[in-house]
Amino acid sequence: MKNYFGKDRRNFLKNGLLAGLGLSGLSFKNRPEAWQEEYERLLATPPAVGKSVIDLKVAPIKQVKVAFIGIGSRGYGQLGQFNAMYPDKAVITAICDVRKERTDLGLERLKKKGQNPAVYTGKPDAWKEMVKRDDIDLVVICTPWADHVPMAVYAMQQGKHVAIEVPAAKTLDECWKLVNTAEETQRNCMMLENCCYGDEELWILNMVQKEVFGTLTYAEAAYIHNLRDSLFNPKGYYDFWRMKENIARDGNLYPTHGLGPVAQYLDILRGDRFEHLVSMSSLEASLTEASKALPADNPYAGYKGPIRHGDMNNCLIRTNKGRTVLLQHDIVTPRPYSRINALAGTKAYHEGYPSRLSIVGKGHEFLSEADLKDYKEKYRHPIWEKLKKEIEENGGHGGMDFVMVYRLIDCLNNGRPLDMDVYDAATWSVVTPLSEMSIKAGNAPIKFPDFTRGKWAQNRALGMVKVV
Numbered sequence: 001m002k003n004y005f006g007k008d009r010r011n012f013l014k015n016g017l018l019a020g021l022g023l024s025g026l027s028f029k030n031r032p033e034a035w036q037e038e039y040e041r042l043l044a045t046p047p048a049v050g051k052s053v054i055d056l057k058v059a060p061i062k063q064v065k066v067a068f069i070g071i072g073s074r075g076y077g078q079l080g081q082f083n084a085m086y087p088d089k090a091v092i093t094a095i096c097d098v099r100k101e102r103t104d105l106g107l108e109r110l111k112k113k114g115q116n117p118a119v120y121t122g123k124p125d126a127w128k129e130m131v132k133r134d135d136i137d138l139v140v141i142c143t144p145w146a147d148h149v150p151m152a153v154y155a156m157q158q159g160k161h162v163a164i165e166v167p168a169a170k171t172l173d174e175c176w177k178l179v180n181t182a183e184e185t186q187r188n189c190m191m192l193e194n195c196c197y198g199d200e201e202l203w204i205l206n207m208v209q210k211e212v213f214g215t216l217t218y219a220e221a222a223y224i225h226n227l228r229d230s231l232f233n234p235k236g237y238y239d240f241w242r243m244k245e246n247i248a249r250d251g252n253l254y255p256t257h258g259l260g261p262v263a264q265y266l267d268i269l270r271g272d273r274f275e276h277l278v279s280m281s282s283l284e285a286s287l288t289e290a291s292k293a294l295p296a297d298n299p300y301a302g303y304k305g306p307i308r309h310g311d312m313n314n315c316l317i318r319t320n321k322g323r324t325v326l327l328q329h330d331i332v333t334p335r336p337y338s339r340i341n342a343l344a345g346t347k348a349y350h351e352g353y354p355s356r357l358s359i360v361g362k363g364h365e366f367l368s369e370a371d372l373k374d375y376k377e378k379y380r381h382p383i384w385e386k387l388k389k390e391i392e393e394n395g396g397h398g399g400m401d402f403v404m405v406y407r408l409i410d411c412l413n414n415g416r417p418l419d420m421d422v423y424d425a426a427t428w429s430v431v432t433p434l435s436e437m438s439i440k441a442g443n444a445p446i447k448f449p450d451f452t453r454g455k456w457a458q459n460r461a462l463g464m465v466k467v468v
């Protein structure tokens with residue numbers, strides 16, 4: 001296997017990398033062999049314990065029986081989307097949140113539509129009893145990141161399909177656990193990457209498929225969202241879980257909103273794959289400074305740190321076909337929201353926020369409003385036309401949440417493979433631990449594991465591409 005560190009890895013590690021680590025005082029300084037151990041582990045593909053779940057088909061489920069874990073800010077919103085599937089396509093049979101006030105809120109919402117799920121609450125492992133029930137087909141997980149994988153693995157082991165909020169997993173081991181458990185149990189494990197279902201994203205995907213972009217060369221994506229106030233808000237994230245993530249880790253902690261759609265444009269795991277990344281963070285300053293202005297009774301008032309996550313994290317990813325992706329993560333700078341959503345090809349270029357398109361041979365500017373409108377209408381993804389009325393009624397991040405939940409349930413209703421599988425979930429989520437490793441190793445290149453165990457090169461079409 002080609003070694004990014006040159007022919008003699010040992011010498012590189014000893015002389016080059018370790019010197020770098022010594023100079024910059026990074027985390028492997030005191031035990032340099034730790035980096036090598038991590039690197040060896042990273043490259044190793046664990047033995048398969050089941051068979052591939054690529055294009056997994058399960059028997060059609062006429063009315064999908066759904067259980068929910070986590071009815072916080074996101075879970076409550078998602079509950080609304082699944083509620084919209086009742087009674088024709090799905091029913092919610094059980095809900096769980098450690099906090100009773102949240103299950104009360106969820107129950108009230110569901111009852112208004114005539115649903116009456118069983119309720120599990122009051123202790124951190126109440127969800128375990130719930131997922132053992134035999135009236136559940138699909139478990140939806142909307143809890144803090146650290147709970148995603150233990151909950152998903154256990155649910156699959158109980159014979160349930162799982163849909164996990166983003167990112168699916170926090171560590172490399174967790175990514176493999178998801179893949180191996182899905183393969184062993186032959187259950188679906190989908191990450192709920194709603195941004196893949198946006199009107200703009202599906203329009204671009206449609207144009208890519210219709211070859212408007214020509215040969216794709218690079219993309220830029222991000223999660224840039226000023227969450228400062230929510231991070232510090234005692235009524236925001238449960239037990240300040242997201243603030244604690246920023247304190248504990250430096251890397252791209254939330255890669256999938258930007259990366260998911262881009263991976264689909266680039267046919268990642270469907271003919272191309274991410275080969276390696278390098279990652280670099282800026283200094284941390286915003287949260288530390290903002291903490292000084294917090295009221296004295298806030299646990300983070302005048303926080304002395306350290307906060308490990310730099311204000312901006314940049315990753316550069318290179319694919320097997322030689323394409324590049326710049327991926328950014330910044331949730332603290334006072335700047336407008338953006339996922340960038342830039343895609344470059346030999347015949348066209350798109351940039352989001354706001355959406356703009358330029359086309360070869362049509363000047364050096366972006367298209368005029370009128371020309372852009374023509375492209376939007378001509379290449380709009382058919383599902384956005386088909387579900388127009390329901391999207392207006394149910395919304396959810398401009399409608400993308402509804403389209404995603406509709407597709408997930410509709411595929412299960414009809415026994416079709418899901419649009420996104422466990423390999424997508426693992427490949428997009430693994431950016432977090434790989435970026436952490438790259439930073440710890442002085443911004444070294446880190447290889448992506450191949451969660452498909454060689455099947456990435458097959459040219460299989462995305463489910464959304466087949467929708468007409």
Ligand SMILES: NC(=O)c1ccc[n+]([C@@H]2O[C@H](COP(=O)([O-])OP(=O)(O)OC[C@H]3O[C@@H](n4cnc5c(N)ncnc54)[C@H](O)[C@@H]3O)[C@@H](O)[C@H]2O)c1
Nearest residue numbers: 070071072073074075097098099124142143165166237238
């Ligand atoms: N796709 C999106 O657009 C989007 C948007 C926001 C959040 N998210 C994701 O959704 C997830 C939840 O985020 P959030 O903003 O709703 O956080 P939150 O803190 O508002 O909600 C988490 C909920 O989980 C509950 N919980 C915690 N431990 C539990 C346990 N052991 N058993 C049962 N319930 C438990 C908490 O009580 C809380 O209600 C995260 O993974 C986040 O990244 C996705």
